[in-house]
Amino acid sequence: MARPARPADDITPNRVPPEDLDGHHEDGPSDTIARYLEAMFYIDGEGEVVRAARLAEWLAVSQPTVAAALRRMARDGLIDSAPTKELSLTAKGRVAAAEIVRKHRIAERWLVDALGFDWLTADEEASRLEHGLSLRVADRLHELIGRPRTCPHGNPIPGVPEDGKRERSLASLQPGDRAPLRRISEVAEHEVPDLLRFLGNHGFALGGVIEMVEFSKGAGTITVQVADRRVSMSTDVAGKIWVEA
Secondary structure (H helix, E strand, C coil), X not given: CCEECCCCCCCCCCCCCHHHHCCCCCCCCCHXXXXXXXXXXXXXXXXXXXXXXXXXXXXXCCHHHHHHHHHHHHHCCCEEECCCCCEEECHHHHHHHHHHHHHHHHHHHHHHHCCCCCHHHHHHHHHHHCCCCCHHHHHHHHHHCCCCCECCCCCECCCCCCXXXXXXXXXXXXXXXXXXXXXXCHHHHHHCCCHHHHXXXXXXXXXXEXXXXXXXXXXXXXXXXXXXXXXXXXXXXXXXXXXXX
């Protein structure tokens, strides 16, 4: 089923207006708390429920470590916890998380567009850069590279106006359907670390047309045509790759 694209400043349920991102909150969260905020932003952005166990899995840390971090985040007004143990970002937490993601995605785009790095290397390097990059510098980089709407693999940069296009998962296409690649889920990137390199090496590019060739429910795989190549992948991975509806 097609769904509206998440606005660039609305990847979490409530919008983070561009003017909030321009406030340059230089006294931001610690690097450790920033990792939790970023993980919650990505998980929630893909429509998943955020719980402590999911964060422990995502960050590869123990449950007690997560519990201690969540207590600090709650104390600082960054998260709320429901009786069902579902976690959500507060308004303050959403702004802080969006700032972190904004810096990461701008850094990625600069590393790819200006320095020529591949998608995976850019993602890894941006993860290192984001913690030392001020919003002021990130904003200037964004200007220098032409104010792109998205990171290199299509996920929206918080604070940039939406493009209004709708999207559907690659796994939802039927044989013979063709659609341009729109974005690759941050969740998929995290769960399959080499996915970005695999896709880049097999001709996947934003806006490039993908044709569904075969859908095997029994094997749990799909085969698609990308330019002159046929590429197979699991339906689970395909469900986290988004094309234009």
